[in-house]
Amino acid sequence: xxxxxxxxxxxxxxxxxxxxxxxxxxxxxxxxxxxxxxxxxxxxxxxxxxxxxxxxxxxxxxxxxxxxxxxxxxxxxxxxxxxxxxxxxxxxxxxxxxxxxxxxxxxxxxxxxxxxxxxxxxxxxxxxxxxxxxxxxxxxxxxxxxxxxxxxxxxxxxxxxxxxxxxxxxxxxxxxxxxxxxxxxxxxxxxxxxxxxxxxxxxxxxxxxxxxxxxxxxxxxxxxxxxxxxxxxxxxxxxxxxxxxxxxxxxxxxxxxxxxxxxxxxxxxxxxxxxxxxxxxxxxxxxxxxxxxxxxxxxxxxxxxxxxxxxxxxxxxxxxxxxxxxxxxxxxxxxxxxxxxxxxxxxxxxxxxxxxxxxx
Numbered sequence: 146x147x148x149x150x151x152x153x154x155x156x157x158x159x160x161x162x163x164x165x166x167x168x169x170x171x172x173x174x175x176x177x178x179x180x181x182x183x184x185x186x187x188x189x190x191x192x193x194x195x196x197x198x199x200x201x202x203x204x205x206x207x208x209x210x211x212x213x214x215x216x217x218x219x220x221x222x223x224x225x226x227x228x229x230x231x232x233x234x235x236x237x238x239x240x241x242x243x244x245x246x247x248x249x250x251x252x253x254x255x256x257x258x259x260x261x262x263x264x265x266x267x268x269x270x271x272x273x274x275x276x277x278x279x280x281x282x283x284x285x286x287x288x289x290x291x292x293x294x295x296x297x298x299x300x301x302x303x304x305x306x307x308x309x310x311x312x313x314x315x316x317x318x319x320x321x322x323x324x325x326x327x328x329x330x331x332x333x334x335x336x337x338x339x340x341x342x343x344x345x346x347x348x349x350x351x352x353x354x355x356x357x358x359x360x361x362x363x364x365x366x367x368x369x370x371x372x373x374x375x376x377x378x379x380x381x382x383x384x385x386x387x388x389x390x391x392x393x394x395x396x397x398x399x400x401x402x403x404x405x406x407x408x409x410x411x412x413x414x415x416x417x418x419x420x421x422x423x424x425x426x427x428x429x430x431x432x433x434x435x436x437x438x439x440x441x442x443x444x445x446x447x448x449x450x451x452x453x454x455x456x457x458x459x460x461x462x463x464x465x466x467x468x469x470x471x472x473x474x475x476x477x478x479x480x481x482x483x484x485x486x487x488x489x490x491x492x493x494x495x496x497x498x499x500x501x502x503x504x505x
Contacts, residue, residue: 381393441465443466484496
């Protein structure tokens with residue numbers, strides 16, 4: 146179902162963020178680190194004084210358009226407020242070892258021809274931004290934190306920021322130790338915000354009209370990402386877990402109940418695709434084993450919904466896979482996958498663009 150059409154050289158790529166702007170298709174790829182000559186390979190090393198790579202779609206494929214300073218790049222989130230377009234970047238660390246996790250993450254604004262710095266936000270090991278709206282209110286949620294013996298005293302919870310008309314200001318803290326991800330959705334007239342954490346439980350929060358309040362625990366630890374979808378009037382929530390099997394929950398009218406276990410460890414991100422062959426879930430797997438000596442060359446999965454459950458219909462190789470995004474391309478569908486680590490744990494690998502077929 147996946148046909149490779151382009152490989153883009155990247156280094157420690159942590160996300161793929163597609164968006165359209167001024168009639169062009171773009172792809173933002175933040176990079177965690179680059180290999181440092183003379184130092185041993187490893188996912189915890191390298192030179193993290195990196196740039197985000199911004200590509201524009203041309204006839205020959207994605208071509209480099211702009212580089213934006215984003216040390217230790219983990220995520221990029223494109224969004225609009227009125228006539229303005231923004232790109233928020235999340236930076237986990239800076240330096241070449243020892244590293245600093247206390248680093249600003251920068252929000253850029255489009256000036257008509259390029260992205261220019263708009264706002265710097267002090268963050269600690271920032272992992273992801275997620276923009277969402279409640280009516281006319283704009284929010285930007287920050288997942289952050291690393292809970293290790295040498296970082297515990299400086300660690301910070303995740304934060305939901307709100308647009309005040311001129312900039313983003315703190316609105317609410319969400320308890321966390323090692324946060325990774327967010328997912329916002331509406332269900333039965335209520336608004337929900339899922340928050341993934343590596344050490345703390347990954348929890349689902351519900352908007353009570355004034356703030357987000359804890360609603361349900363989804364996994365006790367090692368949470369990474371979420372996806373929601375609806376089939377035959379039923380709503381489901383998929384939860385990616387890195388050190389255990391991933392889960393699919395079903396909404397029973399009042400809470401989410403376990404519906405299916407997706408076998409295999411290493412789950413990092415999800416993307417949904419629907420075409421003539423049905424509903425598909427793509428799961429990208431990152432690593433298995435310890436961070437000091439991980440296995441990075443894994444198989445990631447394409448599932449198809451059949452008879453009320455997901456079944457694997459294809460597997461494809463990833464090298465420390467970190468993200469997956471679906472891109473509309475006329476009548477076709479593209480899938481971008483970021484890879485971050487070679488089998489021998491070097492950072493220099495490739496982000497891959499696939500065409501998604503409709504094989505029955």
